[in-house]
Amino acid sequence: MRIVFIGPPGAGKGTQCELLSKALRVPHIGTGGMLRALEPDRGEQIHLRIDRGHFAPDEFVLQMVAKRLAQPDSQTGYLLDGFPRTQVQASAFDQQLIADSVKLDHVLHLQVSADVLIKRLRKRGKTEKRADDAEECIRERFRIYEARTEPLLDHYRQQGLVRDIDASVSEPLVHASIWERLHPDALAIDPAAKD
Template sequence: MRLLLIGPPGVGKGTQGRLLAQQLGIPHLSSGQLLRDARNQSAENEAIASHVDSGNFAPDQWILNLMGQRLEQPDCSAGYLLDGFPRTVVQAQQLDEHLHASGQRLDRVVQYLAPDEVLIARLLHRGTVEGRADDNQQAIEQRLVDYQRQTEPVIEHYRQQGIVVVIEATADPESIAGETLRQLSIDP
């Protein structure tokens, strides 16, 4: 199964990605984690990571190359769960092309929703607990604006393909994961 988890920053995509990947036995591919892991590999990566720490998205071509390399790994052959990628329509179109070239497509796009005040509180808490540089008030506000401007059109791109499932993400993580599996017609 090839899934995309999409939603605003702080909605719980990472938490759901870990829970669902374990339940489904497929890798959880977080673009944010790939960026954090890549930051020490070169000066260019460090510059891009600093750009992301300021609340900005990574440049399309850079994240496309990074994610494309990851999708080619053997553990992705039976499926995967994408988290935080694609973030723009350009990325979605290029992902579609990449998958089509290998005879694949996304099976479902899971859109998670929560009010902005919940998202901001979650991210500020995570910033304190995990010490993440990108979880400060200014960066959070910028990421929410960028999400609305750049990522919400991605949902429409996939809605036109008829593969979007919408989940309210304000309950506890286990309940949200269970609801996600039910919406995907998978027994929890």
């Protein structure tokens, strides 16, 4: 399967991708982690943008993702976490899918209230020491998400791909809900859980 995860910061995209990656045996491709892992001499300016709650430049992200999707483990499917984040990225990705003669299967929209998200991000900022989870960045990240990423839901709803998921509940319940949406005729238990 080829799946895009969309949701505000702190919605649990990375956690759910890790769980689903094991169940579906496809790679979890998290652009946030890829950007944070850049060497300082390659991405100093990008690191500064991310630490302030802003997005990396579209062209840079598109090149980075295209290179990752060309790797052998991505040929049978992937889970995209943090991409696309802008209309420019979504449109370019649409064209790339057409060129590759493949299509997306689902866009999973993780929905969580602002109060819950802020609480989660404050906790993560303390435990993981991520600069972009510092309290002064949180509201800026929400503002940018609402302005630039939320509109992508309309883009993908027009393609009939969006599956809304209540991500305010516990991680296992969110995972079960996702599995039911992907496999409506199956029990809400993924194959990996039986191993």
